[in-house]
Amino acid sequence: MVETERRTTRQRRAVEAILGECEDFLSAQELHMRLRQQGDTIGLATVYRTLGTMAQDERVDMLRSEDGEARYRLCETDDHHHHLVCRECGHTVEIEGPAVESWADEVATEHGFTDVTHTLEVFGLCSGCA
Amino acid sequence: MVETERRTTRQRRAVEAILGECEDFLSAQELHMRLRQQGDTIGLATVYRTLGTMAQDERVDMLRSEDGEARYRLCETDDHHHHLVCRECGHTVEIEGPAVESWADEVATEHGFTDVTHTLEVFGLCSGCA
DNA sequence: CTCTCTGCAAAACATTTGCAGTCGG
C-alpha cells in the first residue's frame, strides 16, 4: 500500500479552507453548495473525491448521520475520539470515551474477531436548537 | 402518536420468517433476494416498508454498515444493547456496553444537549472470515 | 513532459413515493 502522490490544486485548497472555517460536520453536498455560494467553481465529483482521499489520509474525520449520509470535518486531534453531534444544525463537540476503546477491542477479541474497528457517536439537540 | 393498525399479510409473514431463521443482520436488498430465491414473490418496496414499520414498532434492530447501508435483525432482547458485526459475512454477536449508556447521556447533558441517542457498533472479521 | 486531478454527464445504488388494485379482519 504505497502512498500515492497528492497534488495541491485550487480545488483542494478551497475544500480545505471551508473545512478550516467550519467547526462542524459537513456533508459533501453541503460543502459543495458553500463553495458555489462563495463563487468557487468546483465539480461535485471533485468534492467527493477530495473528501475521499482526505479521509484515507486521515486528514478528516468521517461519520454518518442518522440517515446514513457521510459527513466530514477536519481532525482536531490525532488521538482516537468520538463526537457529540447536533441532529439539527450539525454542531459538534469532540468527546472522549475513556474505557470504550479498550473495551471494544477486548470484547471483539474475546469472540474471535480480528481487524476490529468501532463507531460511537452521540446525537442530540444542542441548546441552540432545542 | 396513535399506533396504527397492523395487518398480517403473506408478505409480512415471509419477511418475519427470513429474519427468524437468520441470526445476522440483513439489508433490505439481501432480504428481498433471499425471498425471491426461495420462490416468494414480493416487491422490494414492500420489504422496505415492512422493515420500516417493524423498526418503528421496535420489533427489529437497525444499524448501518460501514458504507451506510441499513441492516436489520430481529430483536433478541428488549434491553438496549450493541453489536459486534463481521464486516464480511454479517455474523453478529449481541454485546453490552456496561457504562456506555450512562456515560453518553452524561456527557451530552453536560454540553447542554437534549433528546440524546447514541450509536455504538463494533466491526471486525469473525474467525470464519479471517 | 508526465501523471494526477478535474469537470461533466451518465451510471450505479439504496430508498421513497404515487397510484390503482388487492385482501385482511
Next chain:
DNA sequence: CCGACTGCAAATGTTTTGCAGAGAG
C-alpha cells in the same frame, strides 16, 4: 365493506465512474 397493504414504475438523493482535457511539479 373499509382501509391498510401491495406491486410496479417512476422519482429522489447520494455517491461513483468513464473519459478527455487541464495543470501541478
